Amino acid sequence: MRVGYARVSTNDQNLDLQLIALRKAGCDKIYSDLGISGAGFSRPGLQQALNALNSGCTLVVWRLDRLGRSLPSLIHLVEELGRRDVDFQSLTESIDTRSSGGRLIFHMMAALAEFERSLISERTRAGMEAARMNGKHLGRPRALSMADIMQARRALSSGTPPQIVADTFGVSSRTLRRYLRTSEGFH
Template identity: 65%
Template sequence: MRIGYARVSTDDQNLDLQIAALKHAGCDRIFTDHGISGAQFSRPGLAAAMTALSAGDTFIVWRLDRLGRSLHKLIELVEGLGAKKVGFASLTESIDTGSPGGTLIFHIMAALAQFERGLISERTKAGMLAAKARGKRVGRRRAMSERECVEARGLLTAYSTSDVAQRYGVHPRTLLRSLRREGIEVGVTASEAGRARFVLE
């Protein structure tokens, strides 16, 4: 069975051109999504098409961008179809994984997607190294700043850990970890447990 899929991004667009092309390509069933962005891969029409596909079927779109705008996601979807023994074809780009030429084009696309991911990863790492070299902090934002830890150390001499943690909007364990991160060692008596007052050792 040949199953087609058509999509338009806005409500004022129509699907006539795509549907006509899919019918001309011999599609037995056509599923559609109307007014849904290609950036979204959770679409009712697409989901219904995926459910209808069985081994030996071919999934057809008028143009690749009707399926999605992310090359990485497109590759994942088509590879998933292949794993289920379902063919894939895009009419405009003349891609048909059922033919040697179409398979070659798809493999080139997959290689380009992998190359793109590698470049992004390299740029991200280079950016982090450059930021570190400039003295900027890289990664997750700390729950408490160095100044807040110093303030908290003073408060702990008069208030319980829970009270001080609540003041800074963090969990008592987070408070303790933050203090130790700044080199402020604290201790707690076993009898006082979580609500105990921590004192500097």
């Protein structure tokens, strides 16, 4: 069985071109979403299409971007379909995982997506390292400054209960203990 899926982002757009192409491609059932973004995969028509697929079926779309905009997410979805023994076909890009050539094209796209993720990760790490070398603090702002820690130590040594000291600085007693422990050599 061939299951078609069509989507347009706005209610002003028309599904006709996609529906005609899907019918011409021999789709037995066609599901659609009207006026729904392709950013996420939580769409009623898409869920119906995915639920209609059984082993040996093929999911058919007019164009890849009708299924989704994120290449890594598309790859994940098509790989999940493959695990269910469901094939995938995109009419415009001529991707058909039923053929060895179609699987090759799809895997090349997956490799490019993985390469892109690696480049982004490398750039992020390099940017973080450069920021660290320039003395910038990365991550969440510190809950307590060194002056706060010293003031907390004085309050605790004068007998103020830890919970009251923590409340004074707007942190939990656990956070206060962690800061006191990690700053041991800095009094």
